Amino acid sequence: MRELRIEVGDRDVGALLRPADAAHRATLVFGHGAGAGMRHRSLEAIAAAFAAVGVATLRYNFPYAEAGRSRVDAQAVSTATVAAALERAGQESEGPHLLGGHSFGGRMASHAVVEHGLDVAGLVFCSFPLHMPGKPASKRADHLDRIAASMLFLSGSRDGMATSPLLEDVVRRVGGTLHRLETADHGYRVLKRTRSRTDDVFDEMAGHLGAWLEKPGVR
Numbered sequence: 001m002r003e004l005r006i007e008v009g010d011r012d013v014g015a016l017l018r019p020a021d022a023a024h025r026a027t028l029v030f031g032h033g034a035g036a037g038m039r040h041r042s043l044e045a046i047a048a049a050f051a052a053v054g055v056a057t058l059r060y061n062f063p064y065a066e067a068g069r070s071r072v073d074a075q076a077v078s079t080a081t082v083a084a085a086l087e088r089a090g091q092e093s094e095g096p097h098l099l100g101g102h103s104f105g106g107r108m109a110s111h112a113v114v115e116h117g118l119d120v121a122g123l124v125f126c127s128f129p130l131h132m133p134g135k136p137a138s139k140r141a142d143h144l145d146r147i148a149a150s151m152l153f154l155s156g157s158r159d160g161m162a163t164s165p166l167l168e169d170v171v172r173r174v175g176g177t178l179h180r181l182e183t184a185d186h187g188y189r190v191l192k193r194t195r196s197r198t199d200d201v202f203d204e205m206a207g208h209l210g211a212w213l214e215k216p217g218v219r
Helices: 041-052 075-092 104-116 139-146 166-174 201-212
Strands: 002-008 011-018 026-031 055-060 097-102 122-126 150-156 177-181
Touching: 002 075, 011 041, 011 075, 026 041, 026 075, 026 104, 041 055, 041 097, 041 201, 055 075, 055 201, 075 097, 075 104, 097 104, 104 122, 104 139, 122 201, 139 166, 150 166, 150 201, 166 177, 177 201
Parallel strands: 026 055, 026 097, 097 122, 122 150, 150 177
Antiparallel strands: 002 011, 011 055
């Protein structure tokens, strides 16, 4: 694991570059959720699982997390951070380069593609926050129609921020790929007693990512 600094305008943020453990297949530039920085244990687990299937990760902090604040940055600041992280990944790691993140990080990644015209091999959304809990809606996904890159959605079957059939309708509309993580919620907590799969939820995610990379249209 390498620690980096990424310049975003007149400030800089931390980043962590974890190489692939298996033969390199891609590098994923991965943003954190609204309530946790790049060192959160779930992101550590995701990076480890993805490395095992040949995907390196560059995780980074948004400026608010870097400064220890709880309120997220304005969208313009967030998307500029995503763009800067992708540029740095291009300098530091092998391609193809994917973009994504958990919840807020994934949503800002998608907005960055539209606002900054980013060229990426694909987008990986872990728990895409389609709506607030208890308020089903799909407006947050309207901009996805403007993205040509392939999209992978990894959302828990109990995710209260991406209810069915709303998420299924969005994924179908944008021509994406959706995998529901068995018994997982928005933060990847699973119901062990009712989960039929024997693997860890993060290994489940990595397996879906590895299979998606083999699909036509994903560079």
